[in-house]
Amino acid sequence: MSAQYTLYGGELSLYTGKARAYLRYKGLDFQELPATREVYKTIIVPRVGAPIVPVLVTDDDQLVQDTTEIIDFLEARHPACPVYPQGGLQRLVALMLEFYGDEWLVIPAMHYRWSVLDEQYDFIMREFGAMNAPGASEEEQIRIGEKISAPFRGSIAHLGITKGTIDGIERAYAELLEQLDGHFAQYDYLLGSRPSIGDFGLIGPLYAHLGRDPVPRALMERTAPHVYRWVQRMNRPVPRGGEFLADDRVPDSLLPVLATMCRDHLPDALDVVARNAQWLRDNPGGKLPRVLGMHPFTTGGASGERYVHSYAQWLFQRCLDQYQSLRDEERQRADILLATVGGLEAMQTRITHRVARVPGQLELVEA
Ligand SMILES: N[C@@H](CCC(=O)N[C@@H](CS)C(=O)NCC(=O)O)C(=O)O
Known part of the structure; x- marks a missing residue:
């Protein structure tokens, strides 16, 4: 009998790591298969329209693309031990x-x-x-790897990784490791003894690349051993184990991480929203391209330019919706927390042009 779910992806893939950790935590019946050349050709490209991983395929042949969609699809089917906290503030922080x-x-x-x-x-x-051609010899795999990794290697300048920004990127990352190390010295996961959607977001970059590629893995093991242990824990969780902290408590040790996020990431997110709105005003009813040119950004004190990733609005909307749905005492507590970490104004943004995903497509449309 084949498994209920098949995850097509790879050990080296950032977003596959997010979905895999989730499937393991929920204790679901799944198999992971490499996204080989054949899988891209016969499943992913025909059904998604682009070569992107991971995708989840159910035993009755439904395909879900995008890890957030995958998690939400599975949360609806398997509601025990939800990874979205009930508490309004914990849920906001997790998102x-x-x-x-x-x-x-x-x-x-x-x-x-x-x-x-x-x-x-x-x-x-x-x-x-190895992901593309699991049966090939080691030399052949290296040769294939050189060819198919070219688009990823070539994308780093678009992401903002240049001579002028590398020092800032390394500084911000060292700061993050130190902050998270302090947190994971005290807690198993971000919000207690159960992983939340926030842990699954962080494990993507912190496993496949930063916790597994030889150079950054050594850096993490040496400078942030508690983070390294959290990475192992995320990959070998106790299925459906643990609880979120009582009384919707958000540990103080997360505040520095949130402050860095508000300082570096939120200005980028707000500009994506503005540029998406402009594009949607200019192209009513159109499908938003995945990339809308370049815009300035700052990280760890260094400034450069990076691409405008229109999709970011879709994830940011989830945070805004959560904040804006809070009432009374929860809202007051959220305001205090956000003011402390420098995110209050950004969270009060009213979106004029909301975006939505169309199942099976990567471009967004106006909601
Ligand atoms: N938001 C998507 C991102 C998926 C993604 O970017 N996957 C990478 C590999 S880890 C990829 O296949 N990129 C190719 C592309 O974006 O065209 C998710 O959560 O699944």
Whole structure:
């Protein structure tokens, strides 16, 4: 009998790591298969329209693309031990950290994979080759890896990884590791003894790239051993174990992480919203392209330019919706927390042009 769910992806893939950790935590009946050349050709490209991983396929052949959609689809089918906290403030923090992991920490992840390539060349190339052609010899896999990894290597300048920003990226990442290390010295997961959607957002970049590629993995093991242990825990969780902290409590040790997120990531998110709105005003009824040119950004004190990723609005909307749905005492507590971490004004943004995903397509439309 085949499994109820099949996850097509790869050990080297950031977003596959997010979905895999979730499936394991929920104790679901799944198999993971590599996204081989054949899988891309016969399943992913025909059904999604682009070569992107991971995708989840059910035993009755429904396909779900995008890890947030995958998690929400599975949460609806398997509601025991939800990964979205009930408490309004915990849920807000979890959504913000999912967004941060998914969309911003891709920057250090891709930096530490590709800017130090000379020191981990064979490992990286072979990983790409092994996913594409699991049966090929090691040399052949390295050769295939060189070819198919080219678009990823070539994308780092678009992500904002350049000579002028690398120091800032490394500084911000070192700061994050120190902050998270302090947190995970005290707690198993972000919000207690159960992983939340925020943990799954963070594990994407912190496993496949930063916790597994040889150079950043050594850095993490050496400088942030508690984070490294959290990475292991996320990959070998007690299925459906643990609880969120009582009384909707958000540990103080997360405040510095949220403050960095608000300082670096939220200005980028707000500008994506503004640029998406402009595009949708200019192209009513159109499908938003995945990338809308370049815009300035700052991280760890360094400034550069990076691409405007229209999709970011879709994840950011989830944070805004959560904040804006809070009432009374929950709202007051959220305001205090957000004012402390410098995110209050950004969270009060009213979106003029909401976006939605169309199942099976990567471009967004106006909701
Ligand atoms: N938001 C998507 C992102 C998926 C994604 O970007 N996957 C990468 C590999 S980890 C990829 O296949 N990129 C190719 C592309 O974006 O065209 C998710 O959560 O699944």
